[in-house]
Amino acid sequence: MHSTGTTPGAVAARTVGASKVYGRGDAAIHALDDVTVDVAASEFTAVMGPSGSGKSTLVHCMAALDTPTSGSVYIGDTEISTLDDEGLTRLRRDQVGFVFQEYNLIPTLTGKENILLPMDIAGRKPDREWYDTVVDAVGIRDRLAHRPAEMSGGQQQRIACARALMGRPSIVFADEPTGNLDSVAGAAILAFLRRSVTDFGQTVVMVTHDPIAASYTDRVIFLRDGKIVGELRSPTTQLVMERMAALQPRNPVDV
Numbered sequence: 001m002h003s004t005g006t007t008p009g010a011v012a013a014r015t016v017g018a019s020k021v022y023g024r025g026d027a028a029i030h031a032l033d034d035v036t037v038d039v040a041a042s043e044f045t046a047v048m049g050p051s052g053s054g055k056s057t058l059v060h061c062m063a064a065l066d067t068p069t070s071g072s073v074y075i076g077d078t079e080i081s082t083l084d085d086e087g088l089t090r091l092r093r094d095q096v097g098f099v100f101q102e103y104n105l106i107p108t109l110t111g112k113e114n115i116l117l118p119m120d121i122a123g124r125k126p127d128r129e130w131y132d133t134v135v136d137a138v139g140i141r142d143r144l145a146h147r148p149a150e151m152s153g154g155q156q157q158r159i160a161c162a163r164a165l166m167g168r169p170s171i172v173f174a175d176e177p178t179g180n181l182d183s184v185a186g187a188a189i190l191a192f193l194r195r196s197v198t199d200f201g202q203t204v205v206m207v208t209h210d211p212i213a214a215s216y217t218d219r220v221i222f223l224r225d226g227k228i229v230g231e232l233r234s235p236t237t238q239l240v241m242e243r244m245a246a247l248q249p250r251n252p253v254d255v
């Protein structure tokens with residue numbers, strides 16, 4: 001069976017006392033407030049919480065797209081802050097995949113070229129068999145010669161998912177990957193992310209607002225005001241809805 005670069009049971013990424021502060025003094029916003037969390041390899045983890053609770057900030061810091069003001073972030077055993085620019089570029093390129101809400105495909109390239117672009121840039125030779133496996137798993141073979149403008153949002157996001165997995169990264173981060181999609185197209189993306197974990201051993205961390213999306217995962221981490229306030233294993237839509245309701249301010253006085 002094909003597998004990605006993760007070892008089951010290992011920690012794929014971790015933050016230790018990570019804080020992110022925007023602004024100073026009375027105007028300071030603690031987007032992350034002393035967050036210590038592990039993400040297990042070969043698991044599908046959701047990050048949830050009210051708007052502004054720090055979900056994107058956490059995932060961007062874990063993916064080395066952003067840096068915490070204090071504390072540490074590890075991808076595998078590597079503490080990100082110890083890397084120089086070249087090391088950071090290599091880590092982002094070789095170990096991290098990212099799926100954005102807005103797909104972020106290159107408009108002038110075909111689907112196939114978009115999928116292979118990160119490997120081209122890295123000078124890595126794509127594994128033909130793995131390419132076929134990923135393309136078939138996302139079900140996008142009939143759109144490979146098309147450009148993004150000729151694809152639906154769901155098709156573009158499938159290409160983006162294939163691109164994220166193509167280099168067999170240690171970890172894939174997805175920030176609201178179904179946020180722009182209808183429920184059918186969204187379900188296809190979620191089924192693919194689930195399958196990439198179950199069948200290929202990929203590690204996936206997904207920010208979502210959607211309790212149905214969260215029910216595809218193995219574990220939900222809940223954030224509020226930049227802090228981890230709980231987690232749920234084997235989440236169901238109903239249980240996630242109940243937890244989310246408990247996290248919302250009950251009335252404007254609580255805000």
Ligand SMILES: Nc1ncnc2c1ncn2[C@@H]1O[C@H](COP(=O)(O)OP(=O)(O)OP(=O)(O)O)[C@@H](O)[C@H]1O
Pocket residue numbers: 022023029030031049050051052053054055056057058
């Ligand atoms: N560049 C920035 N400058 C100042 N404040 C910021 C910046 N980025 C984020 N914030 C603030 O940090 C907090 C956390 O933002 P973040 O985007 O991580 O939250 P989120 O949970 O992902 O929100 P949403 O669900 O609305 O996308 C918010 O209060 C936000 O306004």
